[in-house]
Amino acid sequence: MLINERTIKKLTTSSGKYLVKVFNEKILFKEQKSKNNSARIEYHYCLVNGNYCNCIQFLYDGLIQDELLWCKHLIAAKLALAMGRYENILIDDQEYNEICMNTIMKVQTS
Secondary structure (H helix, E strand, O other): OOOOOOOEEEEEOOOOOEEEEEEOHHHHHHHHHOOOOOOOOOEEEEEOOOOEEOOHHHHHHHHHOOOOOOOHHHHHHHHHHHHOOOEEEEOOHHHHHHHHHHHHOOOOOO
């Protein structure tokens, strides 16, 4: 997984709350090469301090089986934050809450 400003977005509120949006770089690359832009952009949200990702692997192997501490999205998010290799995007508290309620709390199954 590539760690850069294109694949890692830190969504930060003015009050300091944040979550990290991790894009699948293979799909981004396919989209860039696609003539008809039919490639689907896939991403997952991570709560880095809470050690949580909404991907299906983390749900099953991390939460249900208790065999996984971090998925590849969490590892990428933690590395990107440590290295400063991410794009910082300011969002308001309402948008943060909506993302948490509509995405983080609902596991991505695709």
